[in-house]
Amino acid sequence: MWNYEKRLQYPVKITRTNPKMAQVIISQFGGPDGELAASMRYLSQRYTMPYKEVTGILTDIGTEELAHMEMICAIVYQLTKDLTPEEIEKYGFDKYYVDHTLALWPQAAAGTPWTATYFQSKGDPITDLSEDMAAEQKARTTYDNILRLIKDPEICDPIRFLREREIVHYQRFGESLRIVQDHLDSRNFYAINPEFDIK
Amino acid sequence: MEDRKRPCRRELLDWINVVSFAADDTKLFLDTHPGNQEALKCFDALKKQRTEALKEYARYYGPLTLDTAAVSSDRWCWINEPWPWQEGGC
Numbered sequence: 001m002w003n004y005e006k007r008l009q010y011p012v013k014i015t016r017t018n019p020k021m022a023q024v025i026i027s028q029f030g031g032p033d034g035e036l037a038a039s040m041r042y043l044s045q046r047y048t049m050p051y052k053e054v055t056g057i058l059t060d061i062g063t064e065e066l067a068h069m070e071m072i073c074a075i076v077y078q079l080t081k082d083l084t085p086e087e088i089e090k091y092g093f094d095k096y097y098v099d100h101t102l103a104l105w106p107q108a109a110a111g112t113p114w115t116a117t118y119f120q121s122k123g124d125p126i127t128d129l130s131e132d133m134a135a136e137q138k139a140r141t142t143y144d145n146i147l148r149l150i151k152d153p154e155i156c157d158p159i160r161f162l163r164e165r166e167i168v169h170y171q172r173f174g175e176s177l178r179i180v181q182d183h184l185d186s187r188n189f190y191a192i193n194p195e196f197d198i199k
Numbered sequence: 200m201e202d203r204k205r206p207c208r209r210e211l212l213d214w215i216n217v218v219s220f221a222a223d224d225t226k227l228f229l230d231t232h233p234g235n236q237e238a239l240k241c242f243d244a245l246k247k248q249r250t251e252a253l254k255e256y257a258r259y260y261g262p263l264t265l266d267t268a269a270v271s272s273d274r275w276c277w278i279n280e281p282w283p284w285q286e287g288g289c
Contacts, residue, residue: 006282006289007215009223057230168224
């Protein structure tokens with residue numbers, strides 16, 4: 001189960017709206033390498049994970065990703081707060097606005113809706129952890145891409161925090177992969193799938 | 200009368216964010232290094248500081264967690280303070 005804590009993991013205090021940047025940053029909510037996909041990926045993969053360290057890391061990183069999703073949503077919310085119809089039109093926010101007004105909805109920057117096909121839960125620890133490490137790097141690249149477009153330090157600050165977390169998570173997943181391999185036959189890591197062949 | 204011990208809201212919240220983040224990050228490290236004594240000691244100290252700070256915050260500025268949401272009046276106070284994404288929120 002989960003408990004809500006009434007604070008953000010890292011503060012988001014944006015005082016100037018920017019609907020153009022909101023449309024880019026929303027990709028980290030509902031895009032292919034976004035926080036929602038990250039959380040669902042790890043929280044789905046953990047049930048059949050046979051090694052307790054790795055089940056722990058999937059649970060705890062999956063939980064942290066929910067807090068990151070909340071930060072991204074707070075950024076988008078603050079970037080689009082109290083927009084006027086004129087501003088909505090001027091900055092090209094009209095296509096989003098017509099369907100969602102100023103509410104949050106998980107979509108990629110290009111407008112495609114969030115989908116569970118953004119991630120895999122394959123039921124093989126080497127396969128899943130390789131995907132998880134790649135996912136953290138893809139998210140890091142996305143944050144790097146966002147940072148090249150942002151000039152406002154109030155937006156940069158929380159985005160930089162989120163980018164750094166991708167690197168830490170990548171490290172923890174790397175250690176998890178090592179733990180899995182230590183349990184397997186070093187002459188052939190693929191001889192069995194420990195999520196299926198060990199009862 | 201003004202409570203002289205009343206902590207600065209901003210500073211206390213920053214402190215909660217700092218110790219909570221350190222505790223969270225140590226927790227991830229411990230998941231893959233469960234026998235690391237230095238990290239265990241570090242986690243224990245951070246957890247105590249975090250619990251204290253959350254209790255103090257709830258006393259003066261309202262609860263951030265279910266465990267610090269005390270029923271001290273005839274009104275439910277969890278919904279009073281702004282939500283984290285709102286102005287004045289945490």
